[in-house]
Amino acid sequence: MRDLNKVLERISTNNASFLGYPLAKDFSFKEFAPFLDLCLNNVGDPESPSTLTIDTKEIELKCISFFANMLSATMKDVWGYVTNGGTEGNLYGLYLARENFPNSVVYYSESTHYSVKKNLHMLNMNNIVVRSQQNGEMDYKDLEQILMIRRDKPAIFFLNIGTTMTEAVDDLDKIKRIIQKYAIKDYYIHCDSAFLGCVAPFADPKPKFDFSEGVDSISISGHKFIGGPIPSGLVLVKRQHRNRIANSISYVGTLDTTITGSRNGLTPLFIWSFIEKNGMDGIKARVLKSQKLARYVEEKLNNLGLNAWRNNDALTVVFDKPSSYVCEKHQLASEGNIAHIICVPGIEKEHVDVLINDLVNECVLV
Numbered sequence: 364m365r366d367l368n369k370v371l372e373r374i375s376t377n378n379a380s381f382l383g384y385p386l387a388k389d390f391s392f393k394e395f396a397p398f399l400d401l402c403l404n405n406v407g408d409p410e411s412p413s414t415l416t417i418d419t420k421e422i423e424l425k426c427i428s429f430f431a432n433m434l435s436a437t438m439k440d441v442w443g444y445v446t447n448g449g450t451e452g453n454l455y456g457l458y459l460a461r462e463n464f465p466n467s468v469v470y471y472s473e474s475t476h477y478s479v480k481k482n483l484h485m486l487n488m489n490n491i492v493v494r495s496q497q498n499g500e501m502d503y504k505d506l507e508q509i510l511m512i513r514r515d516k517p518a519i520f521f522l523n524i525g526t527t528m529t530e531a532v533d534d535l536d537k538i539k540r541i542i543q544k545y546a547i548k549d550y551y552i553h554c555d556s557a558f559l560g561c562v563a564p565f566a567d568p569k570p571k572f573d574f575s576e577g578v579d580s581i582s583i584s585g586h587k588f589i590g591g592p593i594p595s596g597l598v599l600v601k602r603q604h605r606n607r608i609a610n611s612i613s614y615v616g617t618l619d620t621t622i623t624g625s626r627n628g629l630t631p632l633f634i635w636s637f638i639e640k641n642g643m644d645g646i647k648a649r650v651l652k653s654q655k656l657a658r659y660v661e662e663k664l665n666n667l668g669l670n671a672w673r674n675n676d677a678l679t680v681v682f683d684k685p686s687s688y689v690c691e692k693h694q695l696a697s698e699g700n701i702a703h704i705i706c707v708p709g710i711e712k713e714h715v716d717v718l719i720n721d722l723v724n725e726c727v728l729v
């Protein structure tokens with residue numbers, strides 16, 4: 364037990380101090396302790412019961428239905444499941460895209476999360492990386508140039524609704540205009556909204572990325588804006604795409620429509636408890652509070668001359684990379700010359716003030 368106590372102590376300390384990752388900290392799921400002594404398994408399709416009835420699929424479906432509604436769809440047209448995280452949701456979206464259009468080319472920006480390249484490799488899909496603009500958004504001129512000489516191929520657009528480093532949002536309208544200009548008839552649009560899936564519906568202006576805009580699939584991480592001790596996520600797709608790949612498996616008596624067979628039964632409970640506690644209004648209030656903190660951080664950092672900026676009203680504040688000491692102390696993610704703070708729920712003004720104070724001291728020393 365001594366080893367476990369040490370690990371617990373380390374994680375507890377480090378949980379309190381990290382500022383650079385999009386993981387909400389304001390959760391408690393102690394009420395679910397009784398489930399920890401039970402076998403739980405949501406094996407297979409959430410809508411299809413298994414011979415093994417130790418699942419939380421009825422709760423999982425409530426989560427999917429809530430998110431479908433938030434993403435302007437109903438369960439009639441959309442299907443989904445609770446994944447192990449954003450990476451799995453992206454893999455799933457790309458898998459359905461490939462099953463729809465086997466000879467396609469995937470277009471995604473260079474600011475895309477590192478896991479997507481690996482997903483494409485596993486799926487053996489042709490793909491082209493599109494340049495990014497300075498703010499992390501796709502460079503539409505580059506996309507157009509790449510696409511105009513490949514009009515004969517079905518196109519799969521992998522869009523970022525919040526890039527990892529700068530929270531940039533790819534502009535669906537601009538991409539649709541390019542699709543129209545080159546008369547591309549066969550295309551599929553996947554939105555990676557790992558962090559912003561729960562945020563963007565409440566942003567003003569609201570980015571276009573949901574089912575009302577005709578997108579085919581959307582991946583969201585559960586442990587990011589919602590928060591939780593176990594990575595999780597949700598993937599929602601047009602029902603017709605899921606139907607195309609559905610296979611019935613007699614061993615488990617359910618449909619094999621998900622990436623993994625056995626699936627987590629606990630995380631849907633966490634997500635549902637978040638939904639029940641917050642509802643749409645509560646989620647919106649969380650978004651507004653986080654945006655307010657991000658505005659404060661941006662202003663304070665700019666007062667120190669650290670070139671802070673945000674995409675629109677993002678929760679991510681990008682600024683000049685400080686010393687390794689500060690990056691390590693506050694667990695700030697960095698890339699090249701920039702670092703960022705992500706103002707997730709659970710991070711309060713007093714936490715960022717500690718960082719700002721450290722930065723003030725560094726500025727004085729320079």
Ligand SMILES: Cc1ncc(COP(=O)(O)O)c(C=O)c1O
Nearest residue numbers: 448449450476525526527557584
């Ligand atoms: C834009 C984006 N996509 C995908 C992922 C991967 O999500 P996960 O860590 O939930 O697998 C991340 C993680 O940071 C991300 O920022």
